Amino acid sequence: MTQEELFKKLIAHSKEYGFVFPSSEIYDGLSAVYDYGQNGVELKNNIKRYWWESMTRLHENIVGIDAAIFMHPTTWVASGHVGAFNDPLIDNKDSKKRYRADVLIEDWIQKQEDKINKEVEKARKRFGDSFNEELYRQTNPRVTEITAKKDEVNHRMVEALQQNNLPEIKKIIEDCEIACPISGTRNWTEVRQFNLMFETKLGSVSDEANTIYLRPETAQGIFVNYLNVQKTGRMKIPFGIAQIGKAFRNEIVARQFIFRMREFEQMEMQFFVRPGEEMKWYEYWKEKRMSWHRTMGFGDDKYRFHKHEKLAHYANAASDIEFEFPFGFKEVEGIHSRTDFDLSNHQKHSGKKLQYFDPETGESYVPYVIETSIGLDRTFLLVLSAAYHEEKITKEDGSTDERVVLKIPPALAPVKLAIFPLLKKDGLPEMARKIMDDLKFDFACQYEEKDTIGKRYRRHDAIGTPFCITIDHQTLEDETVTIRYRDTMEQERVPASRLREIMTEKVSITNLLKQI
RNA sequence: GCGGGAGUAGCUCAGUCGGUAGAGCAUCAGCCUUCCAAGCUGAGGGUCGCGGGUUCGAGUCUCGUCUCCCGCUCCA
Numbered sequence: 001m002t003q004e005e006l007f008k009k010l011i012a013h014s015k016e017y018g019f020v021f022p023s024s025e026i027y028d029g030l031s032a033v034y035d036y037g038q039n040g041v042e043l044k045n046n047i048k049r050y051w052w053e054s055m056t057r058l059h060e061n062i063v064g065i066d067a068a069i070f071m072h073p074t075t076w077v078a079s080g081h082v083g084a085f086n087d088p089l090i091d092n093k094d095s096k097k098r099y100r101a102d103v104l105i106e107d108w109i110q111k112q113e114d115k116i117n118k119e120v121e122k123a124r125k126r127f128g129d130s131f132n133e134e135l136y137r138q139t140n141p142r143v144t145e146i147t148a149k150k151d152e153v154n155h156r157m158v159e160a161l162q163q164n165n166l167p168e169i170k171k172i173i174e175d176c177e178i179a180c181p182i183s184g185t186r187n188w189t190e191v192r193q194f195n196l197m198f199e200t201k202l203g204s205v206s207d208e209a210n211t212i213y214l215r216p217e218t219a220q221g222i223f224v225n226y227l228n229v230q231k232t233g234r235m236k237i238p239f240g241i242a243q244i245g246k247a248f249r250n251e252i253v254a255r256q257f258i259f260r261m262r263e264f265e266q267m268e269m270q271f272f273v274r275p276g277e278e279m280k281w282y283e284y285w286k287e288k289r290m291s292w293h294r295t296m297g298f299g300d301d302k303y304r305f306h307k308h309e310k311l312a313h314y315a316n317a318a319s320d321i322e323f324e325f326p327f328g329f330k331e332v333e334g335i336h337s338r339t340d341f342d343l344s345n346h347q348k349h350s351g352k353k354l355q356y357f358d359p360e361t362g363e364s365y366v367p368y369v370i371e372t373s374i375g376l377d378r379t380f381l382l383v384l385s386a387a388y389h390e391e392k393i394t395k396e397d398g399s400t401d402e403r404v405v406l407k408i409p410p411a412l413a414p415v416k417l418a419i420f421p422l423l424k425k426d427g428l429p430e431m432a433r434k435i436m437d438d439l440k441f442d443f444a445c446q447y448e449e450k451d452t453i454g455k456r457y458r459r460h461d462a463i464g465t466p467f468c469i470t471i472d473h474q475t476l477e478d479e480t481v482t483i484r485y486r487d488t489m490e491q492e493r494v495p496a497s498r499l500r501e502i503m504t505e506k507v508s509i510t511n512l513l514k515q516i
Numbered sequence: 517g518c519g520g521g522a523g524u525a526g527c528u529c530a531g532u533c534g535g536u537a538g539a540g541c542a543u544c545a546g547c548c549u550u551c552c553a554a555g556c557u558g559a560g561g562g563u564c565g566c567g568g569g570u571u572c573g574a575g576u577c578u579c580g581u582c583u584c585c586c587g588c589u590c591c592a
Contacts, residue, residue: 004586011585016527016542028565028583089589091517099589189517196590217592251590259592266592312591320592334592375592393552401553423550454552461552470551482551489552 007326010388011257013404017463019043019384020258032251034258039463040380042414042444044265047379048244050412050509051267054292054516055242062240062269063233067221069246070202073212075220078349079342080314081197081213088161088169091189099180101169101191105157108176112150119143166191198248198262214248219371221245222270223342226367227354230272237356237367238281240271244376256327258377265376272367274358275340281370282317282337288516289335289372290321295515296409298386304329314341321374323382332382333374340366383408387464393489406464407487410507415465416443417503420456422472424449432471435481435496443503461486466507469499 014020018037022029036044055062076082088101119142124131137143153172160168170191179186198214215221222241229241244267251262273281286305294300306329308318317337322329343366347354355364387406394400410416419436421428429449436447446465448456453470460468468484475481475496482491483502494502505511 008585012527022584031584089517091589103589192517247592249591255586257585260590264592268592331592373592378592403553420551452550452553454550455554457552459553472551484551491551 003326006388007257007385009390010326010385013388013462014040014257014384019463032255032261033263034261039414043383043408043412043464044376044380046412046414046509047376047383048267050512051292051374051376051379052242052244053509054513055240055269058513058516059240061235061238062242062271063229063235064242064244065222065225065229066245067218067225067243069215069248070212071215071220071224073210074349075224075346076197076213076216078345079217079220079223080345081216088166088191090170090173090191101173102157102161104178105153105169105172105176108178109150109154109157112146112153116143116146116150119146196250198250216249217247217373218243218245218266218268219270219373220342222268223346223369226270226272226343227352230356237358238271238273238277240269242267242269244268258381259325259327259330261377266373267376267379268371268373270338271370271372272356273370274361275365275368278337278339278368278370279317282335285370285372286319286335289333289374291516293321293323293332295512296383296386296412298382302386306331312336314338323386325381326385330378331375332378333372336371336373338369338371340368342369343367383412403458403461405461405486408464408466409512410466411509411512413464413466413507414444415446415460415463416507417467417469418446418448418456418460418465419469420447420453420471421449422453422470426473427476428471428473431475432469435469435471435499439499439503442500443507457484457489467503 011020015022015037017039019040021035021037023033023035024030052064056064090099090101090104116137119140120133120136123136123140124133137147153176156168156172159165160172167190170188173188173191174186177186180188197216199211200214202210202212222243225241229235230239233239245265246263247266248263251260271281271285290303290305293303302324304322306320306322308315308320311318315336316339319335320331321333321335323332343354346352347366354366356367357364384406387408389405389407391403391405392400393403406413408414417439419432419439421432432447432449436445439445446460448459450456451459457468464486466486468486470482470484470491472482474493479496480493481496481499482493483499484491
């Protein structure tokens with residue numbers, strides 16, 4: 001089976017067993033929007049808990065918040081999103097490739113600079129020690145010509161971007177005779193604007209309303225509350241603020257199931273540190289986060305770091321944790337050194353002092369920030385794709401059989417234990433109900449009495465239930481039950497009175513947290 | 517946006533030459549069996565994505581349209 005087929009089966013399985021449904025399906029769906037079903041929401045909540053507790057419980061100096069999705073519009077001016085997330089796009093009609101129009105122009109400008117540098121180097125060789133680079137740059141006719149043209153284009157581009165003048169951007173591309181690197185042609189479409197932030201109106205009367213944005217990242221909710229948390233929590237640097245919440249990006253192309261959605265959920269932690277110590281903490285969090293992933297037990301070779309060479313406007317170092325999905329190694333989490341970019345800009349735009357007085361050094365400063373930002377939906381997909389197994393089984397009579405099993409770590413599984421009476425008579429259902437009533441306060445349990453026992457086992461394999469408890473005639477005599485293990489399909493007989501203790505040991509998130 | 521693929525029952529799919537809708541699984545009710553899916557009987561479930569055209573007659577031919585999935589620049 002190819003990876004693509006496997007991925008398709010995984011998507012079908014997700015729907016079939018109540019993990020993920022296409023949004024608004026009865027109306028033909030909505031592109032790249034998905035809903036989490038009855039099992040999906042449990043798995044998702046368990047992942048959230050694993051993350052949340054690994055942050056807030058295991059670190060005394062990390063606390064959580066839950067900021068609103070709506071934020072003051074100036075937030076996004078300060079964060080750089082208003083400027084940086086307005087991408088003018090253009091398509092080449094021959095190669096069918098899509099480009100960011102400003103990037104095309106920037107590449108052209110870079111080319112001109114390369115040309116100039118080449119000229120300078122040539123001249124340096126020619127003139128030897130007597131070479132005056134500055135003078136040459138100012139006087140050489142060829143260099144000054146290219147420089148002038150380059151500066152003019154740059155000026156036009158900046159102005160056009162500021163005024164959102166798309167036809168002008170198209171004209172620049174035409175004037176510079178920029179060709180598509182793939183097709184080599186200059187057969188371009190019009191330039192179109194893709195605003196990555198969703199707009200909405202605040203206020204019930206539309207003409208009085210202000211345009212606000214749905215947040216494109218949760219981080220800013222942390223930054224604008226930095227001072228509130230620091231003061232009210234009497235936090236001392238270094239300290240962190242964690243948050244789980246929805247974010248929205250009007251992606252140009254949103255694809256690959258729940259991997260890239262327009263509405264998605266992030267789990268972010270911003271860690272505030274003393275300037276100059278950011279690299280130490282950057283390395284610390286890279287290791288911590290990788291360890292969190294590996295503890296789930298899907299295999300260390302499924303993960304790798306990817307270092308960003310090209311950095312975002314706010315970062316001075318950035319690495320991704322990538323996981324090997326059925327469609328290749330893809331980013332699940334980013335660990336970014338964000339410098340003091342965000343807090344400084346909020347300080348500037350708000351006029352509020354966002355500084356920290358460090359009693360150890362006796363100085364005030366704007367803290368530096370290390371960000372860990374993980375996609376919850378991506379982690380969900382990670383768990384599902386790593387857990388999905390199709391197994392061939394040889395039965396006692398020699399015939400072969402197949403089963404689909406989700407080997408989800410027990411602590412994250414939507415249903416922890418399924419409770420079955422072996423027969424639907426002889427008082428077994430009553431006994432099973434009694435055991436379930438006792439355990440349901442501590443574990444997500446499901447009771448099933450329909451169909452043969454084998455069918456019930458398989459149904460729970462398919463949703464990843466790690467343990468099935470079966471009540472048989474012997475239970476009536478000595479109060480023992482069998483535990484059937486999902487991964488090995490083996491059974492073990494234990495006293496019913498010990499179930500709580502055994503299950504607590506096997507399914508608690510605490511034990512996962514201890515291994516990080 | 518462009519290119520490719522696909523829309524028939526909850527799921528997987530069949531449907532011949534254009535003749536009026538089928539199977540398996542699943543669901544529900546009952547019977548039988550009882551520790552690893554597929555025993556028996558019965559029931560429910562369909563505007564064949566949508567709209568027009570050709571035809572006595574369209575799931576099938578034709579035109580249009582919509583939606584979903586995959587690939588391409590961005591990111592968590």
